[in-house]
Amino acid sequence: MKRVQFEHSPIPYLFVAPQIIIIVIFFLWPAAQAVYQSFLLEDAFGLSSQFVWFRNYSDTIFSSAWLQAFGFTIIFSTLVTFLSLGIALLLAVKANEVIQGASTYKTLLMWAYAIAPPVAGLMGNLMFNPLIGDLYGFMNAVGFDFDHKLDPYDAGFVVILISVWKQVSVNFIFFLSGLQGIPKSVNEAAMMDCNSSTRRFWTITFPLLAPTTFFLMVINITYAFFETFGIIDTTTQGAPGGATTTLVFKVFQDGFRGADIGGSSAQSVVLMLLVLVLTVIQFRFIEKKVHY
Amino acid sequence: MKLFTLVTAGIMTVAAPVAAQTDIQFWHAMGGRLGEVVEEIATKYNASQDTYNLVPTYKGGYEDTMTAGIAAFRAKQQPNIIQIFDAGAATIINAKGATIPIEDLMAEHSGGFNGEDYIEGVRYFYADSDGKMIGMPFNSSTPLLYYNKDILSKAGIDAPPATWEEFEAMAPKIKEAGYQALAQSHSPWIFSENFHSRHNLQLATGNNGYDSTDVKILYNNDEMKMHWSKVKEWLDNDWYGFYGRGWGDNQDAFVQQKVAMWLGSSGSFGGLSKSAEFEFGASYLPYWKSIIEEPKGTFIGGAALFAMAGKPDEENKGVADFMAFLTSPEMQYFWHKETGYVPITNAAYDLAKSDGYYESTPDAEVGILQLSQPGGEWTKGYRLGFYVQIREAMYKQYDNIFSGASTVDAAFDAMEEESNALLERFDASMN
Numbered sequence: 218m219k220r221v222q223f224e225h226s227p228i229p230y231l232f233v234a235p236q237i238i239i240i241v242i243f244f245l246w247p248a249a250q251a252v253y254q255s256f257l258l259e260d261a262f263g264l265s266s267q268f269v270w271f272r273n274y275s276d277t278i279f280s281s282a283w284l285q286a287f288g289f290t291i292i293f294s295t296l297v298t299f300l301s302l303g304i305a306l307l308l309a310v311k312a313n314e315v316i317q318g319a320s321t322y323k324t325l326l327m328w329a330y331a332i333a334p335p336v337a338g339l340m341g342n343l344m345f346n347p348l349i350g351d352l353y354g355f356m357n358a359v360g361f362d363f364d365h366k367l368d369p370y371d372a373g374f375v376v377i378l379i380s381v382w383k384q385v386s387v388n389f390i391f392f393l394s395g396l397q398g399i400p401k402s403v404n405e406a407a408m409m410d411c412n413s414s415t416r417r418f419w420t421i422t423f424p425l426l427a428p429t430t431f432f433l434m435v436i437n438i439t440y441a442f443f444e445t446f447g448i449i450d451t452t453t454q455g456a457p458g459g460a461t462t463t464l465v466f467k468v469f470q471d472g473f474r475g476a477d478i479g480g481s482s483a484q485s486v487v488l489m490l491l492v493l494v495l496t497v498i499q500f501r502f503i504e505k506k507v508h509y
Numbered sequence: 510m511k512l513f514t515l516v517t518a519g520i521m522t523v524a525a526p527v528a529a530q531t532d533i534q535f536w537h538a539m540g541g542r543l544g545e546v547v548e549e550i551a552t553k554y555n556a557s558q559d560t561y562n563l564v565p566t567y568k569g570g571y572e573d574t575m576t577a578g579i580a581a582f583r584a585k586q587q588p589n590i591i592q593i594f595d596a597g598a599a600t601i602i603n604a605k606g607a608t609i610p611i612e613d614l615m616a617e618h619s620g621g622f623n624g625e626d627y628i629e630g631v632r633y634f635y636a637d638s639d640g641k642m643i644g645m646p647f648n649s650s651t652p653l654l655y656y657n658k659d660i661l662s663k664a665g666i667d668a669p670p671a672t673w674e675e676f677e678a679m680a681p682k683i684k685e686a687g688y689q690a691l692a693q694s695h696s697p698w699i700f701s702e703n704f705h706s707r708h709n710l711q712l713a714t715g716n717n718g719y720d721s722t723d724v725k726i727l728y729n730n731d732e733m734k735m736h737w738s739k740v741k742e743w744l745d746n747d748w749y750g751f752y753g754r755g756w757g758d759n760q761d762a763f764v765q766q767k768v769a770m771w772l773g774s775s776g777s778f779g780g781l782s783k784s785a786e787f788e789f790g791a792s793y794l795p796y797w798k799s800i801i802e803e804p805k806g807t808f809i810g811g812a813a814l815f816a817m818a819g820k821p822d823e824e825n826k827g828v829a830d831f832m833a834f835l836t837s838p839e840m841q842y843f844w845h846k847e848t849g850y851v852p853i854t855n856a857a858y859d860l861a862k863s864d865g866y867y868e869s870t871p872d873a874e875v876g877i878l879q880l881s882q883p884g885g886e887w888t889k890g891y892r893l894g895f896y897v898q899i900r901e902a903m904y905k906q907y908d909n910i911f912s913g914a915s916t917v918d919a920a921f922d923a924m925e926e927e928s929n930a931l932l933e934r935f936d937a938s939m940n
Contacts, residue, residue, distance in 0.1 A: 258934075258937055258938045259938060260600075260603065260604045260938050260939055261579045261600050261601075261604060262579055262582050262583065262601075262604040262606075262607040263582075263583045264604050264605060264606050264607060265605075265938075265939065265940070267940070269937075272937075276930070276934055280927070280930065281923075281927070282902070282905075282927065346758070347752050347753065347758070348752065348758075348761055348762060348765055348767065366751060366752070366753045366754070367751065367908060367911050367912040368912060369912070369914070454754060455901075456753075456754050456904065456905075456908055457905075457908035457909075457911075457912055458905050458906070458908040458909045458912065458914055459901075459905045459908075470898070470901060471898060473572065473573075473576050474572040474576070474897050474898075474901075475895055475897040475898040475901075476575065476576065476579055476597070476600050476895075476897070477895060477898065477934070477938075479938070480934070
C-alpha cells in the first residue's frame with residue numbers, strides 16, 4: 218500500500234527555526250558539553266585532560282555531601298511546592314470572594330512577584346540577622362530557641378519561608394485567573410445541590426482548576442529545584458553543616474567556587490536526569506487525572 | 510564596503526595615539542574601598558610611564574575572579590594579570606603552563622629579581638617547593654586579635670590575652686561585665702591553617718603539600734581537637750559568639766560592641782578605624798602555651814597576582830614592569846597605609862618606619878611584626894588542591910561541633926575523610 222504523499226511547504230519550518238536555533242544554542246549544546254565534560258577529569262585550566270568513564274559520577278554521587286544535598290533537595294522541593302501552591306490557592310479563593318477593594322487587595326498580593334530570588338534572599342537574611350534582624354528577635358521573643366546559624370531545622374525553616382513567600386504571588390496570579398475562568402453558572406448550579414462551600418470547592422472548583430494546578434505544580438517544582446539557588450546563596454550558603462545545600466547549590470559550589478569542572482558536570486547531568494524523570498512522572502501519571 | 514573602510518579608517522585615526530600604548534589587563538577581586546585603591550594604583554602607574562596602559566577590572570569575589578580567569582583561559586581570552594586567593598593557589602600553580610612564574614618574568618624583563626627583598630613571612634607562600642616565587646603576593650594579611658579597650662577596662666583587664674590560657678582566665682570577667690569575650694571571622698583560616706603555623710604543626714603530608722599533589726591532610730590531630738573542644742566549651746559558656754559564617758557577621762558583632770575581642774585580618778584595620786565608635790587595639794593571634802612555649806609567626810592570607818601564560822612578549826614585559834612598580838617601596842607603603850594590608854618588601858617596611866607611621870598608628874604594625882616572628886618548619890604556608898571544597902568541609906564540621914550534631918572526634922574524622930577524597934581527586938586531575 219502506498220502512502221499518499223503531500224507536498225510540504227518549507228515555510229512552517231522557517232517559522233519554527235528561530236525557536237529551534239535558540240533551543241540548540243542555549244540548551245542542547247551546553248547540555249551536550251556538560252555530558253562530555255562529565256566523563257573527563259581535568260585540571261581547572263584544561264591543560265591536562267583524561268577520559269575517566271564514570272569516575273566523576275561515582276566520586277560525587279557516593280559522597281556523603283552529595284547524598285545529604287539530595288535528601289535536603291527532595292524535602293525542600295516537596296515542602297516549597299506544596300506550601301506555595303496551598304497558600305496561594307487559599308489566598309486566591311479568598312481574594313476571589315472579596316468585593317470591596319478587590320483590586321487593591323489583589324495588587325498587594327501580587328507585589329512580591331516582581332522581586333528576584335536573590336533580592337528576596339537578601340531581605341530575608343537581614344530579617345534573620347542575629348544582630349539586627351526583627352524576625353530573629355521575634356522568633357526568640359516568642360519562646361523558640363531560634364538559631365538558624367547552627368540549627369539545621371531553623372535554617373531549613375528560613376530558606377523555605379523565603380522561597381515560599383517569593384513564589385506565592387506568582388501562583389496567586391495564576392490561581393486567581395483560573396478561578397475567574399470558571400463560569401459563574403457552574404457554581405450557581407452547584408449551590409442548588411450543596412450548601413457546604415468547602416464541599417463545593419473540592420467537588421466543583423478544584424477539579425475545574427486542575428489544569429492550572431498541574432501547570433503550576435510543574436513550574437513550582439522547577440522553581441524549588443533551580444531558582445531557589447539565589448535564595449540559598451544569599452542566606453545560608455548551604456550551612457549549617459551542609460544542611461541547606463541543594464543539588465543546584467552544590468553544583469555551583471564545586472564547579473564555580475571549587476573549579477572542579479568534571480565533578481560538577483557529572484552532578485548537573487544527574488540533576489538533569491532527575492528532573493527529566495520527575496517531569497515524565499508528572500506528565501504520565503498526574504496529568505491523566507487532569508481534565509481540560 | 511567603502512563605508513566600512515571609512516569607518517575603520519576613522520577608528521584607526523582616533524585610536525592611533527592610544528594604540529602606541531600596550532594594554533595590560535588586570536582582573537582583581539578588590540571591591541569597595543579596596544577597589545578604589547586598586548584604581549588609584551593603576552592611575553599612578555599609567556601616569557608614571559607611557560608605554561603601557563594598565564586596565565584593572567573588578568571581577569567579583571575571590572572565587573568569582575578565579576572562575577572568570579579559568580573560563581577566560583579556556584577560551585584563550587585570559588587577562589595578563591589575575592588575582593588569585595590563598596585557597597586557589599594550588600589550582601593555578603599546579604596547572605603547569607597556566608602562568609609564567611613572576612620570578613622568571615621579573616628576572617627577564619625588569620632587571621632581576623631578588624628574593625631577599627621580600628619579607629620572610631610573605632616570601633614563600635606563593636612559591637614552588639624550591640622557593641621560586643610563582644605569584645606576587647598582593648594583598649597580604651594575617652590574622653590578628655582586635656580588642657575593645659573600653660570593654661576590657663570595664664572588666665578590669667589591662668592587656669589583651671597573649672595565650673589562650675590567659676584568655677580563659679579573663680573570659681569570665683568579660684562575661685560578668687555583660688559581654689561575650691570573643692568572636693572570630695574565618696575558622697578555616699584562623700582556627701585551622703594559622704593555628705598550625707602559630708604552633709609549628711604540620712598540616713599536610715608532602716611538606717604541607719608544596720612537594721607533591723599526592724598528599725593527605727593532617728588536621729585530624731590532638732592539638733586541633735583539643736582546641737576545638739575548648740572553643741565548643743567557650744561557646745557553651747557564652748564566652749564565644751558565633752554570628753554566622755559570613756566574615757562581616759562576626760565583625761559586626763565586634764563593631765556593635767557585643768563582643769570584647771574579635772579575630773580578624775590585619776587588612777580589617779582600615780575598615781574598623783572607620784566603623785568602630787570606640788577605642789580598639791590590635792594584638793597578636795593568641796596561642797596555647799600548653800602546645801608551644803615560644804609561638805611561631807603566622808603566614809599570610811589574602812591573594813597574589815599571577816601572570817597568565819599565552820600572552821605576547823610585549824605585554825609580558827608590561828606585566829613585569831608593573832610588578833616592579835607595585836613592589837616599589839612607595840607603592841607598597843601607599844597600599845599598606847590605605848588598606849591595612851602588610852607591605853611585602855623590607856624596603857617598604859623600612860620606609861613606613863622611617864616615615865613615623867607606626868608611631869602615630871602602632872596597631873598598623875602588629876600584622877607585620879607577627880609575620881616577622883621567627884619562622885619554623887611549618888610556617889611558610891600550605892598548598893592543597895580543591896582547597897575551596899576542603900574549607901567547605903571544614904566549615905561544615907565546625908558547624909556540627911558547635912551545634913552538637915557531632916562530637917569533636919567524629920567531626921575531625923569526617924573532615925579528614927572528605928578532605929583526603931578531594932585531595933586524591935585533585936591529584937588524579939593533575940596527571
